[in-house]
Amino acid sequence: MRFSTLSLLATVASAAFSFAAPVTPASNALEARCLCQDIDSIIVDVTTTIRPLLLELTYITTENCTVEILTPIVTEIKTTITTAITEVKALSGTALVTVLTTVDGVVLTVFEVAALVCELLTLIFYALGAVLSVVSAANRVAVTALLVEVAEIVATLLQLILNLVGGLLIVLLPLLGEVLSIILSLGATSCFGFLSVSWSTVSSTVVESATTVFSTSATTIFSTAVATITSA
Ligand SMILES: *[C@@H]1O[C@H](CO)[C@@H](O)[C@H](O)[C@H]1NC(C)=O
Numbered sequence: 001m002r003f004s005t006l007s008l009l010a011t012v013a014s015a016a017f018s019f020a021a022p023v024t025p026a027s028n029a030l031e032a033r034c035l036c037q038d039i040d041s042i043i044v045d046v047t048t049t050i051r052p053l054l055l056e057l058t059y060i061t062t063e064n065c066t067v068e069i070l071t072p073i074v075t076e077i078k079t080t081i082t083t084a085i086t087e088v089k090a091l092s093g094t095a096l097v098t099v100l101t102t103v104d105g106v107v108l109t110v111f112e113v114a115a116l117v118c119e120l121l122t123l124i125f126y127a128l129g130a131v132l133s134v135v136s137a138a139n140r141v142a143v144t145a146l147l148v149e150v151a152e153i154v155a156t157l158l159q160l161i162l163n164l165v166g167g168l169l170i171v172l173l174p175l176l177g178e179v180l181s182i183i184l185s186l187g188a189t190s191c192f193g194f195l196s197v198s199w200s201t202v203s204s205t206v207v208e209s210a211t212t213v214f215s216t217s218a219t220t221i222f223s224t225a226v227a228t229i230t231s232a
Contacts, residue, residue: 054127151188
């Protein structure tokens with residue numbers, strides 16, 4: 001999946017254009033807020049809650065990479081993402097400006113939403129990739145099945161967010177290189193059909209070390225991803 005600099009810039013420019021249209025002053029946007037949540041707090045909450053659980057997955061070794069040991073961690077991750085799914089569902093039918101307005105009254109751009117989603121997906125899939133890279137041959141099938149359960153529930157959340165924030169996919173997709181590789185390695189491509197990725201062009205290399213990702217902010221992950229694409 002290669003994007004030329006030119007097509008990326010065109011993509012970014014048109015996404016920026018489509019988002020420039022309904023400009024609302026922050027004060028009005030704040031008034032437009034209802035008691036429901038906004039996309040920023042939902043994504044930040046789920047990321048903050050699952051980060052330590054995902055970090056635990058990166059410390060798994062071949063010896064303790066078993067379904068028995070992983071199940072409680074995976075269950076907690078799934079529960080947290082399920083909560084986020086419920087919250088995002090509750091936002092459907094809400095004005096986009098409300099969805100995008102943070103508790104501080106700032107209206108997020110599609111790029112800022114992409115950075116948040118990119119961070120969440122990167123943390124999740126690097127952690128799953130880390131588990132996949134240490135699992136023994138004997139445990140591989142069962143452990144992979146467990147990890148795919150996480151991938152499936154993440155796919156549901158991602159699809160709901162994409163439905164909510166128009167123009168997000170086009171900004172997000174070029175940033176997901178490694179994430180897509182891990183999805184492919186997990187054999188979880190079918191639940192991400194809505195991304196319309198041609199999987200035959202994705203490399204299935206499993207990430208060796210995931211721990212550095214956990215000390216990286218959303219903005220850094222985003223700008224690194226953008227730099228990777230623009231230099232490709
Ligand atoms: C797995 O083993 C490693 C190395 O002993 C340890 O650091 C890690 O906490 C263990 N993880 C779990 C969930 O038991």
